[in-house]
Amino acid sequence: MANDAPLMEARGLSKYFGHVVALEDISMDVRAGQVTCLLGDNGAGKSTLIKIFSGVHQPTKGAMALDGEEVLFNSPRDAIDRGIATVFQDLAMIPLMGISRNFFIGREPTTGVGPFKRFDVKKADRITREELDKIGISLRDTAQPVSTLSGGERQSVAIARAVYFGANILILDEPTSALGVKQSAMVLRYINRTRQQGIGVVFITHNVHHAHLIGDRYTVLSHGHSLGSYGKGEVSMTELEKLMAGGKELEKLEDELQGSTAAGSEESANGRG
Amino acid sequence: MAQSATGEKPVRDVGALKRLMTRPELAAVAGSILVFAFFAVVAGDSGFLTTGGTASYLEVAAQLGIVAVPVALLMIAGEFDLSVGSMVGAAGMIIAITTTEYGFPLLVGVLLAFVVAAAVGFFNGYLVIKTGLPSFIVTLGMLFALRGLTIGFARLLTGRTQIGLSDAVSGNPLTSLFAGSIGDFSVTIVWWLLLAVLGTYVLQRTVFGNWIFGSGGDANAARNVGVPVSRVKITLFMCTALSAALLATIQVLDAGSADVLRGTLLELQAIAAAVIGGVLLTGGYGSVVGAVFGALIFGMVQQGIFFTGVSTDWFQVFVGVMLLIAVVFNNIIRKRAAEAR
Amino acid sequence: MTTNRGLSRRDFLKAGGVGIAGATLFGVAGCGGEEQGGGQGGGPEGLTSRGNIRIVMVTHGSAADPFWSVVKTGADQAASDMGVDFEYRAPERFDVVEIQRNMDAAIASEPNGIAMTIVDPDALGDSAREAVDKGIPLVVLNTGQPVWEKVGAITYVGQTEYNAGLEAGKRMAEEGVQNALCVNQEQGNVALEERCSGFTEGLGGNVRELAVQGADPTAAENAIKTALNNDPDLDGMLTLGPQGALPALQALNSSDNEEIMFATFDLAPEILNAVRDGKILFAIDQQQFLQGYLPVDFLTTYAQYGVSPVNEVATGPKFVTQQEAGDVIELTKQGVR
Numbered sequence: 001m002a003n004d005a006p007l008m009e010a011r012g013l014s015k016y017f018g019h020v021v022a023l024e025d026i027s028m029d030v031r032a033g034q035v036t037c038l039l040g041d042n043g044a045g046k047s048t049l050i051k052i053f054s055g056v057h058q059p060t061k062g063a064m065a066l067d068g069e070e071v072l073f074n075s076p077r078d079a080i081d082r083g084i085a086t087v088f089q090d091l092a093m094i095p096l097m098g099i100s101r102n103f104f105i106g107r108e109p110t111t112g113v114g115p116f117k118r119f120d121v122k123k124a125d126r127i128t129r130e131e132l133d134k135i136g137i138s139l140r141d142t143a144q145p146v147s148t149l150s151g152g153e154r155q156s157v158a159i160a161r162a163v164y165f166g167a168n169i170l171i172l173d174e175p176t177s178a179l180g181v182k183q184s185a186m187v188l189r190y191i192n193r194t195r196q197q198g199i200g201v202v203f204i205t206h207n208v209h210h211a212h213l214i215g216d217r218y219t220v221l222s223h224g225h226s227l228g229s230y231g232k233g234e235v236s237m238t239e240l241e242k243l244m245a246g247g248k249e250l251e252k253l254e255d256e257l258q259g260s261t262a263a264g265s266e267e268s269a270n271g272r273g
Numbered sequence: 274m275a276q277s278a279t280g281e282k283p284v285r286d287v288g289a290l291k292r293l294m295t296r297p298e299l300a301a302v303a304g305s306i307l308v309f310a311f312f313a314v315v316a317g318d319s320g321f322l323t324t325g326g327t328a329s330y331l332e333v334a335a336q337l338g339i340v341a342v343p344v345a346l347l348m349i350a351g352e353f354d355l356s357v358g359s360m361v362g363a364a365g366m367i368i369a370i371t372t373t374e375y376g377f378p379l380l381v382g383v384l385l386a387f388v389v390a391a392a393v394g395f396f397n398g399y400l401v402i403k404t405g406l407p408s409f410i411v412t413l414g415m416l417f418a419l420r421g422l423t424i425g426f427a428r429l430l431t432g433r434t435q436i437g438l439s440d441a442v443s444g445n446p447l448t449s450l451f452a453g454s455i456g457d458f459s460v461t462i463v464w465w466l467l468l469a470v471l472g473t474y475v476l477q478r479t480v481f482g483n484w485i486f487g488s489g490g491d492a493n494a495a496r497n498v499g500v501p502v503s504r505v506k507i508t509l510f511m512c513t514a515l516s517a518a519l520l521a522t523i524q525v526l527d528a529g530s531a532d533v534l535r536g537t538l539l540e541l542q543a544i545a546a547a548v549i550g551g552v553l554l555t556g557g558y559g560s561v562v563g564a565v566f567g568a569l570i571f572g573m574v575q576q577g578i579f580f581t582g583v584s585t586d587w588f589q590v591f592v593g594v595m596l597l598i599a600v601v602f603n604n605i606i607r608k609r610a611a612e613a614r
Numbered sequence: 615m616t617t618n619r620g621l622s623r624r625d626f627l628k629a630g631g632v633g634i635a636g637a638t639l640f641g642v643a644g645c646g647g648e649e650q651g652g653g654q655g656g657g658p659e660g661l662t663s664r665g666n667i668r669i670v671m672v673t674h675g676s677a678a679d680p681f682w683s684v685v686k687t688g689a690d691q692a693a694s695d696m697g698v699d700f701e702y703r704a705p706e707r708f709d710v711v712e713i714q715r716n717m718d719a720a721i722a723s724e725p726n727g728i729a730m731t732i733v734d735p736d737a738l739g740d741s742a743r744e745a746v747d748k749g750i751p752l753v754v755l756n757t758g759q760p761v762w763e764k765v766g767a768i769t770y771v772g773q774t775e776y777n778a779g780l781e782a783g784k785r786m787a788e789e790g791v792q793n794a795l796c797v798n799q800e801q802g803n804v805a806l807e808e809r810c811s812g813f814t815e816g817l818g819g820n821v822r823e824l825a826v827q828g829a830d831p832t833a834a835e836n837a838i839k840t841a842l843n844n845d846p847d848l849d850g851m852l853t854l855g856p857q858g859a860l861p862a863l864q865a866l867n868s869s870d871n872e873e874i875m876f877a878t879f880d881l882a883p884e885i886l887n888a889v890r891d892g893k894i895l896f897a898i899d900q901q902q903f904l905q906g907y908l909p910v911d912f913l914t915t916y917a918q919y920g921v922s923p924v925n926e927v928a929t930g931p932k933f934v935t936q937q938e939a940g941d942v943i944e945l946t947k948q949g950v951r
């Protein structure tokens with residue numbers, strides 16, 4: 001269910017590092033219960049943009065808005081406090097540590113007071129087990145190191161953690177890029193469920209197929225500039241691909257290649273699909 | 274097996290035996306039993322099994338163990354402190370010089386030693402965080418600097434490198450607190466066990482302990498979720514230095530003298546005890562209980578060799594071999610336990 | 615059923631094999647020892663047979679030190695002559711804590727006798743008393759003359775340091791020395807301090823103490839040279855051991871003050887050469903071979919027959935002058951003086 005005001009907006013964001021233009025005049029919005037895909041080739045500026053969203057960087061120009069109100073994040077903690085959870089590529093999962101320890105790190109539940117205040121391990125274990133059950137991962141030992149989970153499971157746990165701690169905006173940085181087909185499917189299914197819970201998701205990827213499967217809106221970045229934002233019905237996968245790969249440049253390449261093969265046999269001309 | 278909502282098979286549960294086998298302390302406990310059995314068989318009737326023999330190796334284990342506990346915690350948090358040995362020498366000299374050269378009461382000397390240790394520990398931690406250099410290097414520099422300062426100041430202020438303070442020590446209540454005995458057994462053992470219990474509790478049952486694991490496992494990831502990694506590390510550097518001061522106090526009060534070279538090689542022994550106990554050199558994994566058994570192994574070997582009649586030179590050979598065996602053993606176990614399907 | 619690739623038997627065998635290999639390695643190393651003897655020796659058996667006797671010697675001097683290696687040679691010789699088991703324990707580096715630990719282990723091993731040096735009367739005095747209280751006969755050697763009776767030892771074998779210094783002072787006074795330097799190369803060693811005190815009284819004149827670092831010969835040489843140059847009245851010098859004597863020899867060669875009468879404690883090949891060549895007036899031999907030999911002898915006969923000397927046994931000072939130097943040099947090469 002979509003709301004009227006966007007949960008989060010980027011209004012003309014620009015970011016310069018000295019003379020380097022990382023982002024120039026980016027505008028996009030994220031709505032509750034929708035997945036907005038942020039597409040672009042390597043170096044397009046996706047990382048920089050989400051670092052602004054998550055409070056790691058501050059914009060040089062422009063602003064962000066939450067529920068229509070302009071905000072400035074001075075640190076990641078500010079963003080977290082406002083309900084923006086970012087799952088970076090390293091997942092912030094510590095492989096050697098147990099799953100429930102990972103789930104609650106930085107936000108450990110405690111019991112007791114004063115000098116007897118301790119980490120409520122039982123509660124942490126119970127909640128971890130419950131939350132993972134909800135996404136279909138059933139554990140008998142929550143102290144298992146995270147490294148015993150598969151890649152897809154780890155992503156799902158990271159997302160479950162973000163959701164549990166009250167994220168209403170979830171930013172996922174290339175969640176499926178390192179995963180195989182089956183594992184990616186698991187993650188995409190889970191993202192679908194979080195969307196159904198009313199969370200606004202920003203899904204960064206350079207995989208157009210996955211974007212097309214899950215996205216409600218698409219924003220394409222290239223060399224720090226926005227090539228536009230589109231709704232699901234407004235653009236086809238092929239067009240997205242072209243946009244991502246550089247639009248006109250790809251057309252030129254196509255002509256070049258077609259020209260050179262046409263000089264050869266007719267079979268190659270037939271073989272083009 | 275039922276399909277989950279995400280279409281994956283559920284994660285396999287871990288059998289109880291396997292869980293036991295993956296505990297980091299396993300090699301150290303097994304090692305202790307093996308070493309004990311070895312000496313009991315070879316040297317049992319030469320005194321290893323007598324009360325006196327047991328008391329003597331427990332005391333050696335306790336002295337190393339007092340430092341090995343915080344060193345293990347620091348290593349789990351991902352850092353090394355190579356300066357603890359020099360800190361022992363420095364703290365001992367501080368106690369001796371304030372008492373004999375400047376006439377202060379023993380308590381003042383001991384308190385001053387602890388204050389200086391806390392400052393040195395803070396400095397170590399701060400330097401590591403601020404410069405971003407590997408703590409191995411930073412504390413290696415401190416090892417030399419601190420030892421040099423100790424020797425230099427000792428000669429400058431007293432002209433000597435060994436100072437006796439038996440007058441101040443004998444009859445002082447502090448002496449029974451730090452260097453007394455319960456029957457045949459030294460009070461040091463009590464200090465060691467107290468620190469071990471405290472260390473294990475902090476590591477396994479407190480929020481700070483979770484932060485220790487996090488800081489060592491992946492400092493960046495931990496910082497990103499709000500763990501105050503710098504604060505954790507600086508606190509632990511202060512703990513290692515303070516434990517060195519405690520050991521120095523115990524040794525000075527027990528022997529009635531201080532020596533600038535006390536504590537030489539202690540840092541390597543503490544690291545070895547921690548590694549035998551299952552602490553990973555790269556951090557993020559380990560246990561205090563393991564380090565306790567690691568120190569126990571050291572104690573049994575250092576004194577046990579005496580009862581076999583073999584020259585004590587072989588002690589170091591054994592330490593090296595034991596270390597290698599423990600690490601290989603730990604590695605095999607951990608790889609099997611941590612691998613994904 | 616999904617296959618479980620967890621811990622397999624193979625892993626345990628691997629780990630176990632490594633463990634066993636290590637234990638074997640150590641076991642092999644453990645099969646060498648320092649035990650001699652085993653049941654010869656003539657005479658009546660007495661309270662216990664020689665084959666059952668074990669003596670442990672705990673000192674502050676590592677056997678790598680040339681002085682102490684002579685002590686150990688003496689002790690080994692006695693053990694072999696008597697047919698008893700003997701062990702020598704000393705730390706590599708002088709530290710009271712290490713010596714205490716060695717004493718703890720020695721006492722726990724319940725030998726028939728312990729021979730020890732008491733460098734630190736407080737810390738080691740306690741260890742000594744503990745041994746005596748447990749019924750282990752104790753002989754003190756080399757260092758600890760002031761306290762051997764207090765701790766309940768049977769006897770003391772060694773040089774009375776104060777006395778040795780006194781005799782040295784008297785001899786130097788006879789040669790006309792009035793202003794002397796006493797060079798101490800190991801601060802904190804009470805025995806050396808006693809030597810200087812005795813020397814001061816024996817000389818009757820002016821004695822200045824100079825502290826040098828025995829472990830650093832170059833620094834010691836410089837310190838001595840400076841002291842010699844700065845005080846032209848000096849006509850005598852006493853060093854307390856080879857670590858002071860050798861740098862002093864070097865310093866004398868290169869200093870301005872040619873008229874110094876130089877004497878030293880303890881022997882070493884270069885020192886004896888210098889005595890033979892007339893550069894050193896005399897060297898004081900504390901005959902440390904006897905400090906190793908006699909305690910083992912006394913502890914054995916005490917264990918067997920309950921007999922022992924009633925007073926301390928002085929092994930020094932024995933003065934080695936130019937006349938005897940030649941013979942003594944030969945014996946030093948054999949490691950017995």
